[in-house]
Amino acid sequence: MSEARRGRPREFDRDAAVAAATALFWERGYQATSIGDLTAAMGIRPGSLYAAFGDKMSLFHEVVEAYQRSPAGAFAGIALAEEPTARGAIARILREAAAVYADPGHPAGCLVISAATNIAAQDVEIEKFLRERRDQNLRALADRLGEARRAGELPSTADPRALAAYFAAVIQGMSQRARDGATTAELAGTAELALAAWPS
Amino acid sequence: MSEARRGRPREFDRDAAVAAATALFWERGYQATSIGDLTAAMGIRPGSLYAAFGDKMSLFHEVVEAYQRSPAGAFAGIALAEEPTARGAIARILREAAAVYADPGHPAGCLVISAATNIAAQDVEIEKFLRERRDQNLRALADRLGEARRAGELPSTADPRALAAYFAAVIQGMSQRARDGATTAELAGTAELALAAWPS
DNA sequence: ACCATTCTAGAGCGATCGTTCAAGAAGGTG
DNA sequence: CACCTTCTTGAACGATCGCTCTAGAATGGT
Structure with a gap:
């Protein structure tokens, strides 16, 4: 053929x-x-x-x-698919983000997060294009956390959407910090602190 | 005169x-x-x-x-100066950021965080200019947390710089989320979850 | 009145932007 | 071989970029 x-x-x-x-x-x-x-x-x-x-x-x-097919762009989706628990998936995402975002082998941070933040009026479609990908990632997080609550991994008082928004903000903040020169060590510390918010 | x-x-x-x-x-x-x-x-x-x-x-x-002299740009410094405890200052910063970053009365997020993230080679000075302001804010946070540890407000096992990096990342992430359309309610939820990382 | 100074309006500077075009080169197909 | 198709090259398109210039208008100082 x-x-x-x-x-x-x-x-x-x-x-x-x-x-x-x-x-x-x-x-x-x-x-x-x-x-x-x-x-x-x-x-x-x-x-x-x-x-x-x-x-x-x-x-x-x-x-x-x-x-998004490369390791640097796909690690979050892979972790969500492979880890048996939501907590394990998010812990892995945060820890891998610390390593990936500050990897000196490529530009810092996440392309989807940072490549279209300052855009002129004529290129709003580009901004929307990346924003949709970020929204998609946020929904995937929220869905996973919703499953976790239904499965009893999260207490019924936990708010999956609020947790997803929180972890998404942390991840986007880690990307920004990486672009400002944060090391993998600093980002790893941020990842561990962020996990302290997990409902007990 | x-x-x-x-x-x-x-x-x-x-x-x-x-x-x-x-x-x-x-x-x-x-x-x-x-x-x-x-x-x-x-x-x-x-x-x-x-x-x-x-x-x-x-x-x-x-x-x-x-x-930076306006309310939207000065609230963090004011909170650090006015609040008696480091924890109180950071809680206030996070809560006010939720209100300010999603205030429909002006553009979303923080200008210092987001106005020079995509910059061409000829304008690197602009990028550096804003990065220095962010570094300054990070140092102010770390200094305040260092004082808090010396004063016994934080346990001696706490790492002021790691905490400062964490809260800085959360704040920058909240700015990004606001620019993606997050509401004050969502950001307020993120602020409360972020505070759960405070060392006990 | 006259000058020095500082502003406004509007045209226009060279450089760069994303993009296109014409001409030729390199392959497969008959 | 000629022919069609696709790619490469280099020049160049109109639009926009940040910025400047000239002419004139509006003020204060003397």
């Missing part, structure tokens, strides 16, 4: 180009990353970028999707 | 113009706010803006200073 694609073959590695674009968008955000920055980092000319990715917004969409 | 200033008098209200600029920078951030946006909102022409404020960066500095 492999369709032999016709025409002149691409001369650059598409995945490597997306990775280079990811690093830039992650570091500086959507709007502060120009096409010139991107073509320089990807080692291609504007024509190639537009032929391969459409436009800047489509490239960004592709970057976010690749990011 | 009042120097009667010579020359044609300014035709616009300087404070009102700064307030209009503050609203824009607060809502969209430094880079996403253009001179054209500013002059339109302030009701003046570029020449007047540059005569009165110097350049975009100087105007932003002035906006940040005015913001």
Whole structure:
């Protein structure tokens, strides 16, 4: 079923180009990353970028999707799926966030949290796009905590949505602190303190 | 000693113009706010803006200073100065942040936290400028918690810097959540949960 | 009255923005 | 081989960026 694609073959590695674009968008955000920055980092000319990715917004969409499939972008969902208890899942998310957000191997913090916070009027769709992903993560947390309460892991007095909002705020704050230079050690301390809010 | 200033008098209200600029920078951030946006909102022409404020960066500095003297920007420092206990100060900061960050009377969240998160290479000084203010706030928190431990309000096993980093992360996360549309009620719930981390 | 000073209005500066285009190069298909 | 398709290159598009300039208007000082 492999369709032999016709025409002149691409001369650059598409995945490597997306990775280079990811690093830039992650570091500086959507709007502060120009096409010139991107073509320089990807080692291609504007024509190639537009032929391969459409436009800047489509490239960004592709970057976010690749990011969310990568370890740095997927660890929270994996923890929610793998850990048997809600408390275990959230503890793991917080501890892994401490390691991932301050990992010097890539830009600090979370791309979904920080790549579109300062956006001009013309690019509101980009802001909405990332906000929807964050809302989705918040809902996933709240759903998991709701299950936990129904299963008796949480006392009936606990408020799953309030807990989810709290942990989401902590995670977003950890991302911000990482971008301000916080070390993994500091973030790990924050993670442990945050867990003290778990209802007993 | 009042120097009667010579020359044609300014035709616009300087404070009102700064307030209009503050609203824009607060809502969209430094880079996403253009001179054209500013002059339109302030009701003046570029020449007047540059005569009165110097350049975009100087105007932003002035906006940040005015913001930090305003209730929305000063409440944390006031709470630290007025409350007799560190715990009382931090509780008040968190609760007031819930009200201030989601106040519909002005843009959501904190300007110092969110106005320069996506910045291009040419404007790194702006990013550093706000980061220094955040570092200053973090130090003030850590200092207050250090005093509290020396005074016996905190157990000797408590780590003031780790606690300060934790509460700073929560506050920054609450700002982000507010910008994503969180209500005062949600943020107030987050504030109470965050306080559960206080060492007993 | 006259000058020095400071403001406003409006045009316009060079640079950069995201994007497109024309020409040619590199492959598969007949 | 010619031909279609797709990619690369380099120039260049109109729009917008931050900012400046010129001309004139409005004040105080002398």
